[in-house]
Amino acid sequence: MDNMSTYSNVLHLEALVPSELFVIPVFFLMLLAYLTLLVSNIGVLILIITERSLHQPMYLLFCNLSINDITGSSVLLPRLLADLVSTQRLITYGECATQVFMIHMFGTASHVLLIIMAVDRLSRCRSYVMNSYCDNAALFKLSCEDVSVNNIYGLTFTVVLFTFSISSIAFTYTKIAVVCWTKKSKDLNSKAMQTCASHLVLYLVMMWTGLITIILHRFSNYPYLRKLIHILFYVVPGNLNPVIYGLQSKALRQKIVQIFHRKVIHE
Numbered sequence: 001m002d003n004m005s006t007y008s009n010v011l012h013l014e015a016l017v018p019s020e021l022f023v024i025p026v027f028f029l030m031l032l033a034y035l036t037l038l039v040s041n042i043g044v045l046i047l048i049i050t051e052r053s054l055h056q057p058m059y060l061l062f063c064n065l066s067i068n069d070i071t072g073s074s075v076l077l078p079r080l081l082a083d084l085v086s087t088q089r090l091i092t093y094g095e096c097a098t099q100v101f102m103i104h105m106f107g108t109a110s111h112v113l114l115i116i117m118a119v120d121r122l123s124r125c126r127s128y129v130m131n132s133y134c135d136n137a138a139l140f141k142l143s144c145e146d147v148s149v150n151n152i153y154g155l156t157f158t159v160v161l162f163t164f165s166i167s168s169i170a171f172t173y174t175k176i177a178v179v180c181w182t183k184k185s186k187d188l189n190s191k192a193m194q195t196c197a198s199h200l201v202l203y204l205v206m207m208w209t210g211l212i213t214i215i216l217h218r219f220s221n222y223p224y225l226r227k228l229i230h231i232l233f234y235v236v237p238g239n240l241n242p243v244i245y246g247l248q249s250k251a252l253r254q255k256i257v258q259i260f261h262r263k264v265i266h267e
Helices: 020-050 057-084 093-105 109-120 136-140 148-183 186-216 223-247 250-266
Strands: 010-013 090-092
Touching (some): 010 093, 020 057, 020 223, 057 093, 090 093, 093 136, 186 223
16 A cells, blocks of 8 residues: 555646647737736736725726636646646646645635545546646545545545535525615616626626536546636636626726826827
8 A cells, every 4th residue: 555655746637639630829829818817807907906996995906806717727827838738737736735725715715634644645546637726525535545535535525515605696586686776776777787797797607617527437438528627627617707797887997097098198
């Protein structure tokens, strides 16, 4: 068992795409999505930090969203881009465990801490990661022990987390719907629909991409679909958050218009 536990400190990552023909288009699509995400989120951060009038609690939430999106995508996408054009997709076990922690901290830090502690106690008798990035499910598959308890714990926590999340969202939107129904104000209903619809779309994208990724880990027939959906979990909300939350804010929108207006005048 000791020999198997120290089988190899270097792990081999599975390819992201099934054929070399897809490497170039997938690389540039991912690079474009990542750069767009960085520019839009960093732009929102700089605007809020430099404008004193935006130093309010509501805009601190926008900052948190942007920082979270930048951190989460930067943990995953640069490594994927590098591995796409590399002939050898190698990663050390320490780097792999760190990536697991950072990816799941993007969603819930406490869950990942327990996962990492559990994974660290498992022996390893494989060095091929059945994924193009590291997550807890891929690390569990490296073990030569029975990880049924870990899977049960992970699924139970996921069910509890999703149930609490869905219940909270449902309760909140029900309260909003009741207020809109009783007030019968066209202006109030319009604002509520504009804000809530965009928020709900983002929430559904994150929930379903996360849920489908977890489900597809249990089925080995759709590895590339699972990887695509997991990447969408980071790319889609990260690109939409600055647009939906930033541009819908009247103060932020006015500041952006003022900045571009000043640039046009100076030119």
